[in-house]
Amino acid sequence: MKISVIITLKKEVLDPQGKIIQQTLDGMGFNNINEVRQGKYFEINTKENDPHKAKDQVEVMCKKLLANLVIEDYKIIDVQ
Template identity: 80%
Template sequence: MKISVIITLKKDVLDPQGKVIHQALDGMGFADINEVRQGKYFEIDIKYNDPKKAKEKVEEMCQKLLANLVIENYKIIDAQ
């Protein structure tokens, strides 16, 4: 089954890329943005059919490699 995960920067971590994207969007006329934060998205096709077990494994992957928990949060957003 496929598990989707997003990794986002924690609130108090500076995101210079997000800031520049914000500025670019602003320059293009999207003037009503408060803030842009950039993150990462992973789609993991895992050899389990049990969503609970699959999610547990992916969570372990997030903690051990996919996210650096000093600066990032992870969230499993979809399992299908």
């Protein structure tokens, strides 16, 4: 199964990298942007064939390694 996960900074955490991207886009003529937030994306290809088990396993990976839950949220967006 292939599981797709997005890791984003929590709403209340500043994202200086996103801010710089927004400023750069603004300098390029994209003047109508309110905010850019950057995050990470992972595609995990596992031998597990049960979608529920695969999803549970990826949740554990997010909690233990992929995300820093103090400042980040994770969201599993696709299991196939």
